[in-house]
Amino acid sequence: MSNTTIAPFPTWNDAHAATLDASGLLLYRSNLLGSDLRITNYGGGNTSAKLVQKDPLSGQDTTVLWVKGSGGDVGSMKLDGFSTLYMDKLNALQKLYRGPQFEDEMVAYLPHCTFNLNPRAASIDTPLHAYLPFAHVDHMHPDAVIAIAAMANSEALTAKIFEGTVGWLPWRKPGFELGLMLQRYQAAHPDQRGLVLAGHGLFTWGDTAKTCYENTVGVIAHAQNWLGRERVARNAVSFGGVAQESLPTAEQDATLARVLPVLRGLASKSGHKLLHVDRQPTVMEFVNSRDLAPLAAMGTSCPDHFLRTKIRPLILEAAVYNLEGAALAAALEEKLVAYRADYAAYYERCKRADSPALRDANPVIILLPGIGMVSIAKDKATARIAGEFYMNAINVMRDANAIDTYVGLPEQEAFDIEYWLLEEAKLQRMPKAKPLVGKVAVVTGGAGGIGRAIVERFLNEGGCVALLDIDVEALESTRAELAKRFGKDVVRSMVCDVTSEDSVINAYVQATLEFGGVDILVSNAGIASAAPIEDTSLALWMRNQNILATGYFLVGREAFRLMKAQAIGGAMVYIASKNGMVASAQASAYCAAKAAEIQLSRSFALEGAPLGIRSNVVNPDAVIRGSKIWTGAWSQERAAANKISEEELEAFYRDRSMLKRSVFPEDIAEATYFLASDLAAKSTGNIINVDAGNLAAFPR
Template identity: 50%
Template sequence: METLTQTKFKHVSYLWDKNKAEQLQNDEVGLLIYRSNLLGADLRLTNYGGGNTSCKAMATDPLTGKKTEVMWVKGSGGDIGTLKRSGLAALYVDRLRSLENIYRGIDHEDEMVELFNHCIFDLASKAPSIDTPLHGFLPFKHIDHLHPDAAIAIAASKDGKRITQELFNGTIGWVDWQRPGFDLGLKLKQCIDEKPDLRGIMLGSHGLFTWGNTAYESYVNTLEVIERCAEYLKEHYSKKKIFGGEKIKNISKEERRGQAAALAPVLRGFCSRDNRMIGHFTDDDRVLEFINSNDLERLAPMGTSCPDHFLRTKISPLVLTLEPNEDLKDWKKIKERIAPEFEAYRQMYQDYYKSCKHPNSPAIRDANPVVILYPGIGMFTFAKDKQTARVAAEFYINAINVMKGAEAISTYTSLPRQEAFNIEYWLLEEAKLQRMPKPKPLTGRVAIITGSAGGIGKAVAKKFVNEGGCVVLSDNDPTRIKQAEEEFRLEFGKDAFTSTLLDVTNAGHIEEAMKTSALDFGGLDIIVNNAGLSISKALEDHTEQDWDLLYDVLVKGQFLMTKSALTIMRKQSVGGDVINIVSKNALVSGPNNAGYGSAKAAQLHLSRLNAAELGADKIRVNTINPDAVIADSKIWAGAWAEGRAKAYGVSVEELPSFYAKRTLLNEIILPEDIANACFALVGGLLNKSTGNILNVDGGVAMSFPR
């Protein structure tokens, strides 16, 4: 097997490892997976979840015991970069091709998808995708269908067909834009029947098909074709002003970040009119080059070309008319300024739906924009969850790359609106949406939990993520927060959380935490004031420093965090929740507890006062009173445990059982118990409850509030 080196390629990554491949030399499906993962690892080759790969090989038919040709192809959904065998569909090639005999024409091609099930070879395989016939009707053993920006830039240009012919000397075929499906598969077959020596086919406005007789040949062919496209674009970038040249000068990254953080919750509020959305922000250089250009006004309304891009970014973005240095402090005036822009976008989307819909089209979906461009600042994207919002941003950057390339070599052309609608409201896409699992209770919700690198805070953060939420981990201990980050990354992936160093007595830290929440998730819905410390001393031993520290962290910290969160929640105008983790000590008098107990009582009454004040904003404020939550707690790791043990005349080791025995239920209280109580307050069943105290202490009669 001949192998190349990375030096041959400047615009794509050559990742083939000969030794790894040789270990799979008798496993064509294994080589398909290997090749797919390499292709998916380079986003210059294809976008997340985009494209598909296949191989054809002989296998033993379980019904006849005879050898038969089987095609393994990426199934519906999934991503080639992370593709495993379980993500492949396996079909009898002869049965798939025989469907041509009963095909009734393009007006009936959607019915062919169900017939793919009659061609399944491996009953445990993934459901076949709409692209299955595109691979099945081509005669090659290994096929790659990708969405590389460099190729789509040519495919989406006005002169794409001519450029493809000239650039590859007729070795790359051309098929005009057509929605993926059975008929497009037949068009690819016709193309190769007419010219069998082609090394690939360009799909107008869509993407690229390349192939080979082996996995390696297909891989190298794919890289070479995309490399040539990218080099061709590069040769033309210096000949023409990119996007018509710069219209707006860049401001500093810090200024951009400040503007974006201030505006994000306002935008999130508008985008969450129908469904609570999660946001993502980027000021990637490619985005800035586009949004700061003279051609933004002309190109942005045109929308995207590749259907994969379009499905995730909607018909077109909303371009804000705000200046980069706009004073955003008076957010109420800013909301009034941009409200008509959102209304105009919604009307445009409704008109688009009405003018393009078919008698059997699904009902109109959320009319709010997915992509929002703020010239001079960056791009916001909003979607049902963080991953979807982040991927939408990645796809729009793909679209920017395509527009840049197409404009450099010719003129950019987007999908006609009717074609775009036919993709967005395709009944097969609607069926896929209907099959998706129901959203979890906290889907679309963002929470900051203070002191969440361990103990109660970390348990609450995990509970919220498991229930669909996004969380901002925060703690004043850098070592602990790094450990928590790694734990969450391994357990939940990168999209469920972000983190920030946070001392709740430090106004700068609090401001940065709010910025982090706004930039990473678009805003904030839930604050859990959990950060705390404990000092247990006899009154005569209590110092003024002890007193000030307790009140600064417990009372002032709760006050500052709630006040700061209030601004974001009001910008969004969708309500919110404040949960204050207080203590049974707020209600129960005990020895050696003057500073801590009185600070907890102040926290409790501050909760009541806030609940009374914030109800008009639909912001609920509730209190949880735990007792003796010892597991994974920094509080119990030091002098507090010793002080409480001394006060009750027991050893430190005896404290858990001592606390359990004095409860009515005789139970040890765990961090997970507090987490469950927090979820009970925000999970949807208590949306009309505020100003409440929820005891989670195993039952301590003295702490009953009534």
């Protein structure tokens, strides 16, 4: 059979492999397989190796199963992501097995098989690897193979496509019984190189890590190539052909910017959620197709798909998303109510006596003909990954329906996976979410000292942040560094001139397209200037007013509009200054603009209160370290005004304070986080001075 493919899979590096020990080779193979979404989806699939190791108690050699543990991802896992279990104890479990109706009880025995006190919990798929008699086993979820596994004539087509070298088993949920089915089937067919599991995925194996890898990608490549040739031979049309064309990109953006905040707000009534938009060509082909509605209604096949995406998506037609204002909100609410009712009915039809309680009934995947796909989840990464899983499902439906007839899992089987008690136990083991998970903050001046400290504080608490700054180079370097530390999903950057209405509006559109809306605004972009009143030019006055007053108004107004559309409240924090409370000599333009910020925040607090939108102020003073405004003329001017050198400025301001302490960006970030978070849920219209104490600046 041919192992060629249109696009090659990652190549096994012999030189690198030669430097690795047995467990290192397993990790290398796992990461290599997980690096290509055509091979397996995020968090999906398992890899294993049976390795001979010294028993820490007896000192004797024993065979140990290394297998990806529960909840891991083969593409990004490390060695500590593998469970390790004694093979002799795993084999002994077969004598304890009481039959399929009792197979879930076998999971409780797996900890008793643990080798070397490994704390990594064993996966439900452990028996599937243990009972195949091969040193190396891969279980992947490749789109090409799942397409075959999801065809009505899957068994016959598997035999035809692989010419008898790959076997086939009917659908069975993962667990002990499936492990024994694999064992029995392989014993009866010892010369086969793999197994297709109907509605599920692929098992392959090898004598070494390399031969196992090559076998896995070889089987997948053969499936891909066969499907491709067959589609050409049949002149197959994807998804029944085109029903409509995509809207122009600008029209898509404008529609999404209007719809997503309303949609996000409605879906977040049970807890804040974030959105992810996907408009890649295959998605657009699907949402614009004639077969969109019937295929979407059939649900997904592979269990990994619907565990992430729910069994079926919600379709939003143009008749809904073209509405505006109250009509849009009402139509979206009607759609969501109907979806939740349908999902609840599915739960009632399929629930068992011991089923977990009904979970959030809102859709995860929303399809918009002409525009694309939106996925919704509690955090950005989960939303993105859900979209990737549905993209896998789209690929499966395209190939399965073009060549045979696509079939999803029976509804009861899907429910029994989604509401499996073992799956519920896994969910219950997940750590408590951080306070800002599901929330989005916009921080202006995000690449500066104070702004960056605020962004880091929010990211540490689980939030997503859109950094706005006019300094392109600083903005990109800050974004790249934060993305490396906190993950690519949680931080975005938008070049923004806060004095330009168009620039501000565009920044919020981009933030909405990235996350679905905004929950927190930190208005922090700033400058500083000094001059005697008689030497203060109109240009200097206007520059302060434009950035510090008008700029704060523009970013506040757009945030207010978004928060109002979302209808789930919000928080604004204005980074003003001690100079907004008490004037300083030779800084009239700056002091007047900072005072305007404080009064502006109070106006937002007044009008926002009925909407649950809070607005508060943090007044820093003399934050010298890391602050951009202290790197130029402001530092020289303040030193001259106080008749000291620039090197003496920090000590001067520290000693001038009541507490005799310096103020740092992290101090401002702490106060900002307090006011933005639910810790200050009952505070609005307030001011927190972070100035180490200045009697003249006491609020009164």
